[in-house]
Amino acid sequence: MQTGLVNEARALAERELSESLPRRWRHVTAVAAKAERLATLLPAERDRLALVAAAVLHDVGYAPSVAVTGFHPLDGARWLQSIKFDGRVAALVAHHTNALVEAELRGLAADLLDEFDREDSPVTDLLWFCDLTTGPDGQDFSVQERVEEVRQRYGLAQWFGSSSTEAPGSSTKWRSGWKHCSHHLTRCRAPQAASDHGQCASA
Numbered sequence: 001m002q003t004g005l006v007n008e009a010r011a012l013a014e015r016e017l018s019e020s021l022p023r024r025w026r027h028v029t030a031v032a033a034k035a036e037r038l039a040t041l042l043p044a045e046r047d048r049l050a051l052v053a054a055a056v057l058h059d060v061g062y063a064p065s066v067a068v069t070g071f072h073p074l075d076g077a078r079w080l081q082s083i084k085f086d087g088r089v090a091a092l093v094a095h096h097t098n099a100l101v102e103a104e105l106r107g108l109a110a111d112l113l114d115e116f117d118r119e120d121s122p123v124t125d126l127l128w129f130c131d132l133t134t135g136p137d138g139q140d141f142s143v144q145e146r147v148e149e150v151r152q153r154y155g156l157a158q159w160f161g162s163s164s165t166e167a168p169g170s171s172t173k174w175r176s177g178w179k180h181c182s183h184h185l186t187r188c189r190a191p192q193a194a195s196d197h198g199q200c201a202s203a
């Protein structure tokens, strides 16, 4: 996929992440490659481009040159807005992979919702799916493995349930967030299955 929007996204993400955070960059390139494969399921070109560009940029807020609040979805989206990057892509980055739940825990939910629209679409489903099924080194993960990896990395035992095979259980916010996440992932399975049969089923 070689278009202006995606090429620009790749150049920005590579510049900000590849040297400063090489492990994060490996994760991002794998998420983007997965998004590019799954983008073929989307009938509209504008959706395919938005998905891949958002996948490339979804973690740019981790870059030391971009981070401000320490909450990477908001930092990345604000930075994209500041350089006048595509507004839809910035909003997808702002809300990627259930960012609103962490925003609530950090007291940043109002900022996130005031500044960026929360899209509910097959593009969102696929973006979350790609991120949630890709590990920190770019390896394929099941959702359960990914949740466990995040839980251990950040020491989020107080937010997630005690078992990686269970939905996060100790916090109402995480529980409702997990439900929302599961809803997106379930919807992702429809286009994936349809892909096996050579057709597109958009939710």
Ligand SMILES: [Fe+2]
Residues within 6 Å of the ligand: 027, 031, 058, 059, 131
């Ligand atoms: Fe990610």
